Amino acid sequence: MDELEQDCLFCKIIRGEVPSYTIFENEDIYAFLDLSQVNPGHSLMIPKKHIVNLFDYTPNEAQKYLQYIPTIANAIKQFDSKITGMNITTNNGTSAGQVIMHSHIHFIPRFEGDGLTTATRNNEKKYTKADYQKIATQIKSNF
Structure with missing residues (x-):
């Protein structure tokens, strides 16, 4: 546990200093x-090493x-036969809504008619083929 931070809430949960409702645990x-x-069933998965977010993973x-x-x-889906889908998300950085700076994945069970929405928008009309190609080319150059 030497790879944990002293003041991180999730590191405290891993060390057992803050109570939580465990659904799964192993050495990783x-x-x-x-x-x-x-x-119901909304869960988080965190690494047992302090990693800020997905940008920092090797x-x-x-x-x-x-x-x-x-x-x-x-396992979460099997908990309730009414679960018809699941949002599996992570927020990377404060501008993306990350509040706790320890990597975590949300598992949010979805039910028909649950009323939840996702915050997305369609900006397709703002882009030309050249715009798409320029963005794709710039991203590809980073691999």
């Missing part, structure tokens, strides 16, 4: 109920920690 990750319970860390996403998603 810890998954627990989100107290906000956007929908390829090896991504393979080590993120491999559990399907396992946790399926």
Whole structure:
């Protein structure tokens, strides 16, 4: 546990200093109920190493920690036969809504007619083929 931060809420949860409702734990990750319970079963998965967000993962860390996403998603889905979908999200950085600076994945069960919406917009009319190509080319050059 030497890879944890002293004042991070999620590191405190991993160390057992702050109570939580565990749904899964192994040597790599810890998954627990989100107290906000956007929908019943809403859970978080965190690495047992302090990593700020996905931008900071090495390829090896991504393979080590993120491999559990399907396992946790399926266990949550099996908890209630009325679950028809699931939002699996992460907020990376404060401008994206990240509040706790320890990487975490949200698993939000979805039910038909639950009334939740996602904050997206369609800006397709603002872009030309040249605009799309320029953006794609610039991103591709970073690989």
